[in-house]
Amino acid sequence: MTAHSLPTNRDENWRYTNLRPLARARIDAVVPGASEPRIELPTLLPGYERWVFIDGRFAAEYSTNAADSCARLLSFNAAGEALAKVLDSEIGGAGVDFSLARLNGAHGDEVLLIAPADGAEARIELNFVVTAPASAGTSYPRVQVHAGRGSHLRIVERHLGGGGADPAVNAAFDLALRADAQLDHCRLQNCADGASCFDTLTAHVAERAAYRLRAVTLGGQASRSTIFVKLAGREARCELFAAAIAGRAQTHDIFAEIEHAAPATTTRELFRGIATERGKLAFNGKMIVRENAHEADSDQSLKTLLTGNGAEAAARPQLEIYTDRVRARHGATTGKLDEQMLFYLLSRGLERADAQALLQWAFIEDAVSQVQLAPLRLEIEKLIAANFIAPDGLVGHS
Amino acid sequence: MNLLKIENLTASVGGKKVIQGLSLAIDAGEVHAIMGPNGSGKSTLSYVLAGRPGYEITGGSVQFEGRDLLSLAPEERARAGLFLGFQYPVEIPGVNNVYLLKAAVNARRKAMGLPEVDAYEFLQMVRGKMKLMQMDESFLSRGVNEGFSGGEKKRNEILQMLVLEPRLAVLDETDSGLDIDALKVVARGVNSLRSADRGVLLITHYQRLLDHVVPDFVHVLARGRIAKSGDKSLALELEQRGYDWVLEVA
Numbered sequence: 001m002t003a004h005s006l007p008t009n010r011d012e013n014w015r016y017t018n019l020r021p022l023a024r025a026r027i028d029a030v031v032p033g034a035s036e037p038r039i040e041l042p043t044l045l046p047g048y049e050r051w052v053f054i055d056g057r058f059a060a061e062y063s064t065n066a067a068d069s070c071a072r073l074l075s076f077n078a079a080g081e082a083l084a085k086v087l088d089s090e091i092g093g094a095g096v097d098f099s100l101a102r103l104n105g106a107h108g109d110e111v112l113l114i115a116p117a118d119g120a121e122a123r124i125e126l127n128f129v130v131t132a133p134a135s136a137g138t139s140y141p142r143v144q145v146h147a148g149r150g151s152h153l154r155i156v157e158r159h160l161g162g163g164g165a166d167p168a169v170n171a172a173f174d175l176a177l178r179a180d181a182q183l184d185h186c187r188l189q190n191c192a193d194g195a196s197c198f199d200t201l202t203a204h205v206a207e208r209a210a211y212r213l214r215a216v217t218l219g220g221q222a223s224r225s226t227i228f229v230k231l232a233g234r235e236a237r238c239e240l241f242a243a244a245i246a247g248r249a250q251t252h253d254i255f256a257e258i259e260h261a262a263p264a265t266t267t268r269e270l271f272r273g274i275a276t277e278r279g280k281l282a283f284n285g286k287m288i289v290r291e292n293a294h295e296a297d298s299d300q301s302l303k304t305l306l307t308g309n310g311a312e313a314a315a316r317p318q319l320e321i322y323t324d325r326v327r328a329r330h331g332a333t334t335g336k337l338d339e340q341m342l343f344y345l346l347s348r349g350l351e352r353a354d355a356q357a358l359l360q361w362a363f364i365e366d367a368v369s370q371v372q373l374a375p376l377r378l379e380i381e382k383l384i385a386a387n388f389i390a391p392d393g394l395v396g397h398s
Numbered sequence: 399m400n401l402l403k404i405e406n407l408t409a410s411v412g413g414k415k416v417i418q419g420l421s422l423a424i425d426a427g428e429v430h431a432i433m434g435p436n437g438s439g440k441s442t443l444s445y446v447l448a449g450r451p452g453y454e455i456t457g458g459s460v461q462f463e464g465r466d467l468l469s470l471a472p473e474e475r476a477r478a479g480l481f482l483g484f485q486y487p488v489e490i491p492g493v494n495n496v497y498l499l500k501a502a503v504n505a506r507r508k509a510m511g512l513p514e515v516d517a518y519e520f521l522q523m524v525r526g527k528m529k530l531m532q533m534d535e536s537f538l539s540r541g542v543n544e545g546f547s548g549g550e551k552k553r554n555e556i557l558q559m560l561v562l563e564p565r566l567a568v569l570d571e572t573d574s575g576l577d578i579d580a581l582k583v584v585a586r587g588v589n590s591l592r593s594a595d596r597g598v599l600l601i602t603h604y605q606r607l608l609d610h611v612v613p614d615f616v617h618v619l620a621r622g623r624i625a626k627s628g629d630k631s632l633a634l635e636l637e638q639r640g641y642d643w644v645l646e647v648a
Contacts, residue, residue, distance in 0.1 A: 339451065344488045344542075347448050348502040348558065349476035349509070358501070362492025362541075369492070 007099050016282030016314060018222035018251035021196035025134035025168030029107045030055040037131035037162035042379050045156060048123040054162065055132045056139035056169075057110060062127075070122045070153075071114040076105070076142070100226065101200035104172040108140030114155070118148035118178075124155050130169050130191055131162030141171040147181035147209075154184045156376060161192030161219065171199040177209040179233060184212045186371055190219040190383055193248070197223040207233025207262070214371045216380050217244035217252045218387065227256040231265035231293075239268045243367035245388045246279025246311070257286040260293040260326075267298040272367040274360055275304060275311035276388065286318040289326050296323070300330035305337065305363050307356070360389045399464050401426045401597045402447075402566055407458035408622075409446050416442040418622030419458070424566065429598040431608055431633060434619035435641045440601045441485055443619070444570040448482035449475050463565065476502075477509040479565030483555040483572050490542040495554065498542050499524060499561050506562065527560040530590060532583050548575035556587035567591065568599045573607035585610030605637040618644045 006023055007014040037054050039062055044050050049069055052062035058073050065071065116122045128141045147153050159169060169191065177183055183203075191197045197220040205211050217223055229238045244252040258267050273281040281304055289296045304313035317330040337359050345355035364384065371377040402424040409417040416439045424430050434440050446453050447460065449472035460467040467475060490498075504514045528535065531553050543551050552572050559567050569588065573581055588598060588611045600613060608616070608630065616632040617624045618641065626632065626644050636644070 338488075340488045341490050343450055343472060344484065344490065345493075345498070346472040347450075347476055347482050347484075348498065348562070349473050349505040350501055351473060351505065352471070354501065354505070355473075358493055359490070362490060365492040 005099065006103070013255055013284070014224075016251070016280070016284075017224045017253040018280075021134065021166065021222045022138070022168055022170065022198055025166075025196065026137045027103070027107065028137045029109060029140050030057075030132040030137035032057055034136040035132040035162075035164055037129055039129055039162055041127055041160070042158075043375070045123070045125055045373065045375055048125045048154075048156065050125045050127065051112060052127045052129065053141055054129050055167070056108065056128070056130075056141045058112070059129075069124075070116040070120060071112055071124055074111045074113050076109045076111055098200060100170055100198050100224075101172045101202075104140045104142055104170050104200070107138065108142050108172075111142045111144055113144050113146070114153065115146040116148055116151040116153050119150045120148060121152045122154070124153070126155060126157045128157070128159045128169065128171065129162040130159065130167035130195060130197075131164040132167055133164050134166045134168045134196070138168040138170050141169070143173045145173070145175040145183065147175070147177045147183055149178045150180040151178075152182045155186070156373065157185065157187040159187075159189045159191050159197055159219070161190070161195060164192060164195075166194035166196070166221070167192065169195065169197045169199070173199065173201040175201070175203040175211065177203065177205045177211055179206045179208055181206070181209040182212070183210070186214045186373060186376055187216070188376075188380060189215075189217045189223055191223075192219065193221065195220040199224075200226045201228070203229040203238070205229065205231050205233065205236040205238060208235045209233065210237040210239070212239040213241070215240070215242040215254075216368060216371070217242070217254070218383055220250065222251045224253045225255070227254070229256075229258045231258065231260050231267070232262055234262045235264045235266075236262060237266045241268075241270045241367050241370040242283070243271075243364050244273040244281055244283075245276070245364065245384065246273070246281045247276045247388055249278045251280040253282045255284045255286075257288065258298070260287070260289040260296040260298065263293055264295045264297075265293055266296070267300075269298070269300045269302075270367055270370070271302045271304075271315065272364050273304040273313060273315070274364055274388070275306050275308065275313040277308040278310035279308065280311070281313040282316070283314070284316045284318065285330075287320070287328065287330070289319075289321040289323060289328065291322045294323055294325040295327075297327045298329070300332075302330075302332040303363070303366075304334045305360065306334065307337065307360060357389050364389070400424060400461065401428075401463060402599070403461040405459050407446070407460060408456045409442065410454050410456055411442060411452060415456070416622055417446060420619075420623045422617065422624060424597045424599060426565075426597055427594045428615065429592065429600065429611065429613045430615045430617065431600040431602060431613040432617050432619050433602055433605075433633060433636055435645075436603075438619045439622040440619055441570055444482055444568050444601055447475075447480065447568055448472055473505070477506050481559050481562055481564035481567045483559060483567060483569035485571040485574065487543050487551040487555055489544045489546070491544045493542050494539050495542055496521070496524065496538040499558060502558070502562055524561055527557055530560070531557050531587050533557060549577065549580040552576060552584055553580065553587075556584050560587055560591060563591070565595070566597045566599065568601065570601045571603060572600070573602055573604065581607060582610060605633045608633045620645050
């Protein structure tokens with residue numbers, strides 16, 4: 001593979017990914033004005049400033065960014081060098097595959113830099129609307145976060161469709177949390193049915209800092225999230241709670257590598273995925289505990305549910321531990337609906353279809369309920385109810 | 399017409415004959431207790447009545463208010479007014495108790511051609527029943543049986559029964575694992591449901607529940623059939639003499 005080419009399914013870390021739609025897309029960035037998007041954004045979350053990007057480019061007319069915002073737009077050239085350095089030295093050395101991030105770097109031209117100062121608080125909504133057809137190019141959104149010491153940043157990131165039939169997205173996020181910083185990051189991927197939505201996320205977490213990611217993947221034809229978190233300082237913490245539903249002939253693939261590179265670091269990882277109809281799902285959760293990461297504590301719970309005859313799912317925990325003084329728990333299951341639970345609900349008079357929907361709902365809610373921002377959780381639940389599971393009266397019930 | 403009429407029922411699980419020619423009739427207004435040693439088929443009987451998959455009916459019949467119970471799906475049986483109180487209620491994280499209660503009530507109402515229950519009135523009704531069962535209101539928003547103690551699960555079964563107001567309640571070892579105070583609460587719940595138009599089938603291992611819910615009839619189940627029937631005094635006799643003498647006679 002060259003520096004700027006797509007990976008292939010022959011690579012173990014990419015074997016579950018449906019790379020074809022992205023490969024078919026024109027590799028150049030979408031030219032501004034290449035499409036006429038239909039922008040329908042959810043109500044602005046209370047207390048948040050809003051940034052909107054259409055086909056990877058900032059759209060001021062839809063944005064309500066604050067005058068004193070800690071976020072600002074940079075040209076790629078201004079950010080690119082620092083970025084490449086981070087990837088190559090800090091993170092790239094760990095053997096993580098950044099080929100898509102490099103493609104983003106080679107073709108994108110805007111970077112949103114979010115840099116709350118030491119002790120600052122900020123709430124930012126990022127809405128990436130993709131609409132241009134793949135033949136018009138690929139969207140390359142790029143976000144860098146430099147969270148100051150003790151700052152508390154809340155980011156809600158949405159990837160949404162805007163009318164195009166088969167848009168292609170290749171997003172990149174680079175996050176650096178300094179000591180005692182906290183980042184609550186909720187991401188929702190709900191692109192149009194034919195979209196391919198790829199992203200690479202790296203996070204560097206310093207001492208006592210906490211990175212909490214909630215990721216819900218629902219849309220698109222093919223998606224892949226590549227996540228790499230380095231717990232670089234003592235008592236750094238990562239929470240990754242992810243939910244994905246693959247219906248129709250969707251393919252969702254998540255690869256998450258979390259590296260414990262300092263003592264007393266903690267990870268909580270939970271994935272719940274439902275594959276239905278001919279949907280395919282994969283979650284690879286790799287956990288590395290380095291020699292010096294004494295008293296590291298990691299917990300992985302990966303579960304997938306199959307509800308269609310043509311559905312496929314894989315949940316793979318991987319542990320690499322180089323020290324004895326560590327607490328690491330992991331569990332992974334792939335299966336059908338629990339027959340005992342189903343019978344219990346039937347015995348209470350629920351229709352079979354309702355009981356099945358209820359159990360699927362409960363399963364995915366394990367992860368979705370971790371989205372603590374109530375209006376966002378409601379938004380996600382409504383999407384799930386409208387597109388996948390129809391649990392009569394359950395939305396907003398948790 | 400009997401509320402429940404079981405005639406010469408035979409059933410097997412995994413190829414093993416467990417129920418072997420069982421006959422039993424329960425009329426409205428009656429409380430029957432079925433006792434018996436481990437492995438006698440008590441729980442199997444309850445599952446067969448509720449329609450659990452994996453239980454093969456090989457002979458006989460079961461009529462529920464004159465309908466062929468065995469031809470109905472589990473959910474149809476429930477909506478017809480049959481309730482099974484589970485020996486081991488399952489935990490269903492993510493489905494909260496109040497949702498399940500409401501869904502169950504509405505499923506039954508729908509089957510009866512009635513509109514959905516009014517949310518406010520429903521909650522008031524449930525709160526009243528919870529008070530009777532000495533359950534904290536926080537139970538409502540918790541996942542079904544999630545993290546409940548054994549006693550809490552059993553109380554929750556009885557609460558569901560009280561809310562659903564079945565025509566026939568089959569309670570499978572609802573008393574097992576309860577301390578004496580919890581047993582009294584559960585018994586109070588069961589007694590509150592007793593009425594001229596309902597029946598209760600108590601499946602139990604021990605006599606002590608029957609001190610609090612006094613049955614009209616006591617049956618001993620042995621080797622998959624009713625080996626002996628009597629009144630409340632039979633339970634006391636079993637308590638004193640064990641099951642062996644019944645098995646010898648059977």
